[in-house]
Amino acid sequence: MVVRFGSAGAPDSFYAQGYKSSLDMPAWLAAQGLNAYEYQCSRGVRIKEETARELGERARQYDIKLSIHAPYYINLSTEDPEKKVKTKGYILDSLRAARWMGATTVVFHPGGGPGDNRQETFKRAQNYLREILLEVKEEGLDDILLAAETMGKLNQIGSLDEILGLCSLGHPVVPCIDFGHLNAVTQGSLKTKADFAAVLDKIADALGEQILQNLHIHFSPVEFTGAGEKKHWTLKESHLYGPDFAPLAELILERRMEPVIICESQGTQAEDALVFKSIYEKLSEEK
Ligand SMILES: [Zn+2]
Numbered sequence: 001m002v003v004r005f006g007s008a009g010a011p012d013s014f015y016a017q018g019y020k021s022s023l024d025m026p027a028w029l030a031a032q033g034l035n036a037y038e039y040q041c042s043r044g045v046r047i048k049e050e051t052a053r054e055l056g057e058r059a060r061q062y063d064i065k066l067s068i069h070a071p072y073y074i075n076l077s078t079e080d081p082e083k084k085v086k087t088k089g090y091i092l093d094s095l096r097a098a099r100w101m102g103a104t105t106v107v108f109h110p111g112g113g114p115g116d117n118r119q120e121t122f123k124r125a126q127n128y129l130r131e132i133l134l135e136v137k138e139e140g141l142d143d144i145l146l147a148a149e150t151m152g153k154l155n156q157i158g159s160l161d162e163i164l165g166l167c168s169l170g171h172p173v174v175p176c177i178d179f180g181h182l183n184a185v186t187q188g189s190l191k192t193k194a195d196f197a198a199v200l201d202k203i204a205d206a207l208g209e210q211i212l213q214n215l216h217i218h219f220s221p222v223e224f225t226g227a228g229e230k231k232h233w234t235l236k237e238s239h240l241y242g243p244d245f246a247p248l249a250e251l252i253l254e255r256r257m258e259p260v261i262i263c264e265s266q267g268t269q270a271e272d273a274l275v276f277k278s279i280y281e282k283l284s285e286e287k
Contacts, residue, residue: 003252004065004260005277006036008218012267023055030062034273038067038107038262045071045093052100059101065260066103067147067216070094075111076125077157087111088132095141105145105216105260107176110157110166122162130169142172147216152181152229159185160199164206175203176216180232180264183243184224193247200251215259219245219276220269234265235272249280253287 010025019028025037037059041047047055059066071090075083094106110129115121136142148166151158160182163175182199183190190196204212221233221241233241252259263273 001256002258003280004036005273005280006034006038006065006260006262007270007273008038008069008262008264009040009269011270013270023051023058026055026058026062026064029064029270032270032274033277034270035063036065036067036260036262038069039097039101039103040069041094041097042069042072044073045090045097047097047100049100052097056101056103066098066101067105067107067260067262068094068098068101068103070106070108072109073111074108076128077110077112077115077121079124084128087128088135091132091146092135092139092141095136095139095144095146098144099141103144105147105174105176107147107149107216107218109149109151110162112157113155114157118157122157122165125157125162126166126169129166129173133169133173136172145172145174145216147174147176149176149218150178150182150185152178152184152222152224154185154228156228160202164203167207167211174211174214174216175207176218177203178218178264179243179248180218180220180222181229184222184230185228187224187226188242190243191247193250196247196251200255212255213257213259215257217248217259217261218264219243219248219261220264220266220272232264232266234268235275236268245276245279246283249276249283252280253284 074087074090098106110125148163150163167173167175223230223241263269265272
């Protein structure tokens, strides 16, 4: 079983060691003992084809599984014609960059608030995603998974139910379960193994075992208020904010899952991913 652990973007330590280019990340991550890298296009898809192809080469050389985080500006439920065109563009451009690098997954935020009628807003998002998928298919980009991420704030479309609803459109839409967000938006509901198990069961019931087995996961401590997510922290403060990785690690082992786990801790995403990895490895030695 291969459980992969990796970093969202490059951590502070990478830059502190004098590195500047993401092209150096695959070798750097491999040297740390990590094997996944989520390339950040969160502020726009600006990577050139040549660079993307080179990054892909190096990732394969060092056995680093690549994914891309699509721009934050995506808003599937918008009614503004201009924003709709842009939203589609962000998704297609991310997929094209993924194709160049050989990334298997593009993670995206559905975007937008709930509006006056949350259910209607969600339906609009789902319908627009369905429309975009036609073009994705036409362009032959539908072998890359589009992972809709669970969001951290109450006033954002992206609750677990809404994400599963988007995934009901079927391939290539899958969930990206951000447990830090999920914990924040549910006021710290993820504490025990049973709490995590309920989430995994819900995914399997809605989308099948296959999707659960290969789940794309974001995990990092997220501070929250009554409105949900406030700030991403690092494992140094995780005792304050949670969630705890150990219960999830136990379930991953028991259910023989092979997820990719990307850590989004503020600045220490590689170091914290290594902590998760060691928790998982220690548990698997005990079993
Ligand atoms: Zn995200």
